[in-house]
Amino acid sequence: MAIPVIDFSKLNGEERAKTLALIHNGCEEWGFFQLVNHGISEELLERVKKVSSDFYKLEREENFKTSTPVKLLNELLEKKSCDKVDTVDWEDVFLLSDNNEWPSETPGFRETMAEYRAQLKKLALKVMEVMDENLGLPKGYIKKAFNGGEEDTAFFGTKVSHYPPCPRPEMVNGLRAHTDAGGVILLFQDDQVKGLQILKDGEWIDVQPIKNSIVINTGDQIEVLSNGRYKSVWHRVLALPDGNRRSVASFYNPSYKATIAPAQQLVEKSNKQVNQDYPKFVFGDYMSVYTEQKFLPKEPRFQAVKAKWKKTTV
Numbered sequence: 247m248a249i250p251v252i253d254f255s256k257l258n259g260e261e262r263a264k265t266l267a268l269i270h271n272g273c274e275e276w277g278f279f280q281l282v283n284h285g286i287s288e289e290l291l292e293r294v295k296k297v298s299s300d301f302y303k304l305e306r307e308e309n310f311k312t313s314t315p316v317k318l319l320n321e322l323l324e325k326k327s328c329d330k331v332d333t334v335d336w337e338d339v340f341l342l343s344d345n346n347e348w349p350s351e352t353p354g355f356r357e358t359m360a361e362y363r364a365q366l367k368k369l370a371l372k373v374m375e376v377m378d379e380n381l382g383l384p385k386g387y388i389k390k391a392f393n394g395g396e397e398d399t400a401f402f403g404t405k406v407s408h409y410p411p412c413p414r415p416e417m418v419n420g421l422r423a424h425t426d427a428g429g430v431i432l433l434f435q436d437d438q439v440k441g442l443q444i445l446k447d448g449e450w451i452d453v454q455p456i457k458n459s460i461v462i463n464t465g466d467q468i469e470v471l472s473n474g475r476y477k478s479v480w481h482r483v484l485a486l487p488d489g490n491r492r493s494v495a496s497f498y499n500p501s502y503k504a505t506i507a508p509a510q511q512l513v514e515k516s517n518k519q520v521n522q523d524y525p526k527f528v529f530g531d532y533m534s535v536y537t538e539q540k541f542l543p544k545e546p547r548f549q550a551v552k553a554k555w556k557k558t559t560v
């Protein structure tokens with residue numbers, strides 16, 4: 247079993263209908279799919295790989311040696327304990343956004359990542375338009391919902407991660423199982439070192455590395471907006487004994503002020519009666535709950551923001 251691999255360039259030709267259907271199926275049945283021929287040049291992707299690895303070596307590797315996961319694992323090993331490290335992940339992370347300070351020592355890092363983010367944001371918007379079309383929503387619906395009706399207030403972040411080789415991978419997770427809080431996630435994963443898995447029909451399956459593909463997945467906000475048509479799926483990263491896995495995940499998320507709710511068209515479509523299983527809430531409130539409950543099921547998060555919305559609107 248492998249997640250769908252879809253040729254995005256076919257959206258512009260005779261196979262448009264088939265490609266739309268494949269993407270719809272990827273969103274409905276899997277919550278994850280991989281795009282090839284997505285329009286991001288190989289040359290840029292190769293540069294992203296290089297500057298990300300250089301950045302880790304130059305600016306991160308030394309600190310990882312004394313990081314919390316390393317300390318906690320060493321403590322357990324010293325005690326000869328059979329416990330697992332279950333409060334932190336075997337991961338080094340740096341988040342890039344429009345508003346934070348970026349690393350400055352790695353030659354080419356800033357320029358390359360700025361160029362990459364601009365391209366990925368365009369790709370995110372295209373993918374969201376495909377979702378609009380597949381869900382029968384007006385063009386630009388998801389973008390508008392995530393921007394709270396205002397031009398360009400949505401959050402576009404890029405998380406540069408490394409999962410260094412781990413001496414005892416059975417005692418710690420690369421990244422604990424979770425669903426993503428936000429909207430649409432576009433992941434450029436390592437093509438040599440695997441580790442990412444999704445939960446499909448009760449089984450963990452690998453997201454197979456494919457050179458220069460972009461993995462797309464739908465977060466909790468797409469599940470709500472689509473009234474459950476598209477699911478936000480559990481995934482995790484395994485710690486591994488060999489190889490330093492690199493991943494660059496970009497996410498198009500709602501603005502903290504945006505009100506998120508199932509699209510009315512989709513609420514009315516299911517049955518004849520109103521069938522709204524998902525809450526309406528302000529995304530910032532969702533994030534407050536998510537920060538505390540990232541590694542727990544999403545349903546109690548939906549309940550918590552539903553209760554908050556009720557309280558503030560009576």
Ligand SMILES: O=C(O)CCC(=O)C(=O)O
Nearest residue numbers: 407426435442483493495
């Ligand atoms: O690194 C990866 O492959 C996945 C990262 C991820 O799931 C996350 O950042 O939420």
